[in-house]
Amino acid sequence: MRDSPLGKPLLRKEDFRFLTGTGRYLDDIEVPRALHAAFVRSPHAHARLHRIDLSRAKAAPGVVAVVGGADVNQWTAPLRMAPPIEGLQPVEVQTLPTEKVRFQGDPVVCIVAADRYLAEDAAELIEIEYEPLPAVASFAAALAPGAPLVDESLSSNLVSHQSFTAGDPARRFAEADRIVEARFSQRRQTHLPIETRGCLAVWDEGRQHLTYHNPNQAPHPLRSTLAARLGLGESQVTVIVPDIGGGFGQKIALYREELTVAALARHLKRPVRWREDRLENLLASSHAREDKARLRAAVTNAGTILALDLELTEDFGAYCFYPANYLARVVAMILTGAYKVKDYRFDVKVALTNKCGNGPMRAPMAITSWVIEGAIDKIARELSLDPIEVRRRNMLRANELPYVTATEQRLEDITPFETMERGLKTIDYAGFRARQAEARVAGRHLGLGVCVVVESTTYGSAFYKAAGIPGSGHEAAWVKVEPSGAVNASVGLMASGQGYETTFAQVVAATIGVDPAQVQLHIGNTDVAPYGMGSRGARGGTAGGSALHLAATEVKEKVLAIAAQLLNLNSPDQLHIEDGAIEWLSDGEWTRTELTLASIARTAYLDPLRLPGGMEPGLEAHRAYDPPPMTFSNATHLCEVEVTTATGTVRILRYVIAEDCGTVLNEMIVEGQQHGATALGIAGALYEALDYDNEGQLRNGTLADYLVPTACEIPNFEIIAMHTPNRRNPIGSKGMAEGGVMGAIGAIGNAVNAALAPLGIEATEQPFSPEYIRSLLR
């Protein structure tokens, strides 16, 4: 279209229902006769299960069923996680444990009752005899000699261990003028969607069919797993995803509670629903992070990085709902970011501990940019160089792209240098030293942190294949123009706040040539949507948008072929669609014909004898798109902070983001994603930490104790859009929405250390809480 809706900040179609309380989230779906489930969870981090007495609970008012692993495990298959990855131990997880519990919060018994109050009453009547076992509550404890085994089928708690070498780092370290070592660690966080997990399972005994309502980011993979573990055919299960009240990666896996509820619905032949409470969500849904890194850099006195050596560990918790290498390995693979380093070694160890299992949380590779960018700042400090000069010296420039990294990732169409320089100018980097010196005189400690982010966004199937992880990176879509000219479209992704109904309508509308208001997305029903890989990473726009674009292109081509036939033209080359009308190019000007998308659609469905010879009736296309192995976008985050030494508090004074995420689908929504991702990064950098004691007891499992940042903690962000198209993607997209997390962690890490460096102090453990900063200052 001449005035393409692609990229425009169109207001969201979704908003009206959310603003008026008429959205439809899981718990808003009413189903008659539905029973409510509640779970009894282990109070111990590690304990042998002995006698489980369900009798009193079974007799309690309103109770319909009480089951433990002995029952549920007969109705369901265990989860087997055994991809053929070197150094990864295969694991198997029962639906509910029968021998022992592995973390505080491990579900043991499920009660189904007439309502949730009664189910929770009955939970109090369950008697379970536990024999407490010694718990391992940290990575170090898990690998200590003689450590108790979290999973007794494994040879050790080291569930995954991979190393890699490219080039000759040993030689480069021997040649180096200096070796700089830097350490980084993150505490355990959790996703904390404001809507907790839950599900509603409806079994149709007559049709032998399960309708499963679940706020899940990846409906089709969920259906595959659910059907397989229930022993049902994939055509016996429909997954329906309502509006999702936030996901952030927590709503991808099929959780054991959710499988139990589905099995009970089938067994009881009654609808069963479950919604966890917030305390369960904090304690027992999915956790994330808890990575520790040590990076050694071989450098010259001028600041050239000759080689890097990364040691990374992750405390993965008690169960693997994903391959244990899945998160940490990406950190190692993309660590070198925007820098030219061909000699590189990494060693990545992941251990099981007696804590809640880890999963991908918005930017599973969140620590990456802090590690590389923090190391560069440390190199600069040790060599008395300007940290920006060290970046400039080592950074890839446009004329050096495409560049294949040491881990064989292909970087192209990225602009780290450009975003960095623009960001520095905006925040007045040149003037910062004077600002800092002036503040010092007044007894104030300012720091400016810069973090250049190269974000891996969209994994193609070739990446999965190379990593040995089952699955694919493709996405699928269909587009249909109905007989009235209305446009329907679907994709295998599921939104949890990203505004797909708006942005993808823009993609389809721009491709066909209609108003986005005319395009309706239908997502979140596995019987309607094509089989796709779902929303995870930052792949939605790049993979899903491209699949929709390809399908819409095919539909448009058919429309124009029909139009050419009806207009008696030899070819459709001189035709296009503008705002739903077919236009014809004559004498260099587009003029409207009498044909419209609606009239062509009517012909295609209802008068097919007028179609070109051999053309099928109807007007729809179904396409899939498999992106290159990896797509990258980039940004530079810059923030200025003040550290108050008396209290240890960190205040953000200014925050600038210069980002290039390729062609954007909707500028307003992209900015919203940048805000949200950066805020989540700040949450981990300054506030949030799940605090386990040495016995594996969670000490801050309420929202009064786990510090989620409020509007008073998150600053305003100044965003500079520097988007340049990705030439390897059909719509120019590069993906985005996780890099903000990476950038904030690194920019705050560097800003705080810039403020503390004059005091001779280095902060290495996030969150940089007042207690932690004060402990360094003492």
Place this chain on the structure above:
Amino acid sequence: MAKVPIVLTINGERHEFLAEARKLLSDALREDCHLTGTHIGCEHGVCGACTVWIDGRPGRSCLTFAVQMQGHQVTTIEAIAQDGKLSALQQALHEEHGLQCGFCTPGIVMSCEAWLRDRPEPDEVAVRELLSGNLCRCTGYQNIVSAVLKAARQTRGA
């Protein structure tokens, strides 16, 4: 626990049902009155998603028993837009992209609408202070703050 008859006035309408005396207002609104716009996020009074008005003032419906609300006026998100027309604040949240997943949004609307009535000229610091009673995990708050300030400006101008 025995169920007792409860009579509530919600959005000016009378709702009569049987429920246990321990039933939370948040659950009663959703399950017995079928008003599902009020969301439950934490059930311990921190996240603010369940905020409603009790006699015109914001309150946490997850910390209130339904039975306590007899004789009081309860207002929920469903009553804010009039005849399908968004309030100034709802419209501003739409225009400023002040919501993403939308789950916290009803609570934010209920908190801010009531607050704005008494504070026609708020500044950003005050808005952020107010919003600290509502958690949002998607937006980073910036666009919500802009929307509240915009709604205040427009209400003043109107």
